[in-house]
Amino acid sequence: MPAGPNETDFEHELAQALRRTGEGFAADDGERLVTGGLARGRRRVVRRRAGAVAGGVLALTLVGVGGAFTTGALDGGRGGLGGLGGLGGGGERGSVAAPPPAVGRNPSVAPVGPDAVLATFRRVLPPGGRLTRTAARGTADPLGPTAAGVYDDGRGEAAVGVGFFRVPPEEDGFSECPDKALVPHDACTAEDVPGGRLVVFQGYEYPDRRVDTKHWRATLQTADGLVVDLGTWNAPAQKDAAVSRTDPPFGPAQLRRIVTHPAWAPVLEALREPADPPSQGAASPEQPGAGAAGRAAFAGEAVRPTLLSLLPGGLTVTGRGGQDGYGYAVVDDGRGPSLVQVNAQPDMRDVEARLFPEGGYETLPDGTKVAVSRQPGEKGGRGVVMWTVDTIRPGGYRVVVSAFNSGAQHDAATRAEPALSIEQLKALATSEKWLALMG
Structure with a gap:
């Protein structure tokens, strides 16, 4: 995922x-x-x-x-x-x-x-x-x-x-x-x-x-x-x-x-x-400390609605959830449930070279790198496959989306392929809507 x-x-x-x-x-x-x-x-x-x-x-x-x-x-x-x-x-x-x-x-x-x-x-x-x-x-x-x-x-x-x-x-x-x-x-x-x-x-x-x-x-x-x-x-x-x-x-x-x-x-x-002594010069609410600057995940309440709003038409959402930086939905197009999940991370520049090695991605006109993979699922579900589109924008903003041919990775495949195609996953991951999370 x-x-x-x-x-x-x-x-x-x-x-x-x-x-x-x-x-x-x-x-x-x-x-x-x-x-x-x-x-x-x-x-x-x-x-x-x-x-x-x-x-x-x-x-x-x-x-x-x-x-x-x-x-x-x-x-x-x-x-x-x-x-x-x-x-x-x-x-x-x-x-x-x-x-x-x-x-x-x-x-x-x-x-x-x-x-x-x-x-x-x-x-x-x-x-x-x-x-x-x-x-x-x-x-x-x-x-x-x-x-x-x-x-x-x-x-x-x-x-x-x-x-x-x-x-x-x-x-x-x-x-x-x-x-x-x-x-x-x-x-x-x-x-x-x-x-x-x-x-x-x-x-x-x-x-x-x-x-x-x-x-x-x-x-x-x-x-x-x-x-x-x-x-x-x-x-x-x-x-x-x-x-x-x-x-x-x-x-x-x-x-x-x-x-x-x-x-x-x-x-x-x-x-x-x-308890901290009263006069230690702690950062005030108006002066965020180091923790705020280094936060590596958006709130789940923000990621999940964005994911749901970007799903293609013709899908019935049967399950949804998320956590900071992560959202998922179980969708069905009439051919069986399919898990779709996304992670959004504000700044991944320090590991960009490792996540997107040379020759392993395409570059869009705006500089966004896009890597695509198709591979077996990782949680033991029989016949499960996972299609992933991983993207990173100039500045390090990363959005990675995966779709499975099962409603849960640990369950057996319920359909031949995920409900979303690679092109649909690309459109979802590169949508301008993700920029709104940056505030």
């Missing part, structure tokens, strides 16, 4: 969208921005610049993006858990497309050591089970506090892990359920709870269900941007381990109780951002 919430093979899809907190949630997601259409190396570059676009990501940056085990808390399935203290997981670390979420320590609060974090994790787990093969990090660790292990309640071993990090309070990507068109799952709830927002997700390690590993997750985002992220599986390792039980060990009510347990208060307090 073009930069979008899909690349979450739960590791690749949310955008790996789901991948940052357990390496499976999201998140691929998260891989995140050109999730489809561009080579894997290009996708990583784009994701780096796209920020929270992950979709599967979709709105659940939660599920798609950022997470507790980004650091390799769970060893991709090589027989157990990796060492949290040293980014266990060997080769797994390199496969995470996005950097870990922000972590930090409140200097006015005593740090919580790894033994204490692990002890609290044991304390909040349901009684009747044993936690073995454990690993943990404390709040002073630059990678952030985590605790993980293999839990056995007599019904089979299960990998479990919890992680903590901090996101800017204005980012609510951990507060909503993902769209099933992008991240297949059995159930998901999102609700306000005292002090924050809780999402409980019941899905799968891989969106194409290539194996029966289930991934259930609970993520709590507090009002001031702290996140508690819990992941559980129905196998003794997140990946590459035989399923050992029908479901992960904790149901929705237990997941909720674990992440909202008051015993985590010392850990959260140690991560909480201390």
Whole structure:
């Protein structure tokens, strides 16, 4: 997909969208921005610049993006858990497309050591089970506090892990359920709870269900941007381990109780951002700081309507959605559903040469570069193809559009070709309407 919430093979899809907190949630997601259409190396570059676009990501940056085990808390399935203290997981670390979420320590609060974090994790787990093969990090660790292990309640071993990090309070990507068109799952709830927002997700390690590993997750985002992220599986390792039980060990009510347990208060307090002194010369609303200048994605509310307005006539829109910098629609021309998605990025000059290598594009009279690709889908759907038109205007404004011959990448093809032709995708991607997003 073009930069979008899909690349979450739960590791690749949310955008790996789901991948940052357990390496499976999201998140691929998260891989995140050109999730489809561009080579894997290009996708990583784009994701780096796209920020929270992950979709599967979709709105659940939660599920798609950022997470507790980004650091390799769970060893991709090589027989157990990796060492949290040293980014266990060997080769797994390199496969995470996005950097870990922000972590930090409140200097006015005593740090919580790894033994204490692990002890609290044991304390909040349901009684009747044993936690073995454990690993943990404390709040002073630059990678952030985590605790993980293999839990056995007599019904089979299960990998479990919890992680903590901090996101800017204005980012609510951990507060909503993902769209099933992008991240297949059995159930998901999102609700306000005292002090924050809780999402409980019941899905799968891989969106194409290539194996029966289930991934259930609970993520709590507090009002001031702290996140508690819990992941559980129905196998003794997140990946590459035989399923050992029908479901992960904790149901929705237990997941909720674990992440909202008051015993985590010392850990959260140690991560909480201390209040800034009143006279530090912080930028005023009229004087945007560095963050505003470097924003790499337009608001989803702006991208989606533009996409819908540019769709050719004769199509029925059966689904729609989006996230910052990303929008999608499922359309049907009477021959079956077809997913169409778009990413819009204001300034990609720093990676333009890599995204548009010499000889791989045509140049329009106004200087816009246009690259076209036709390739198989990337999410495991049988017979799925992906047609992509990637464009970049002088100045670095990039719009990339993809269309599929299925209503979701992880589902089997529903038609021979996408509902939009390459020429229609070109017209959509190069439309002057995208310039209106620049303000």
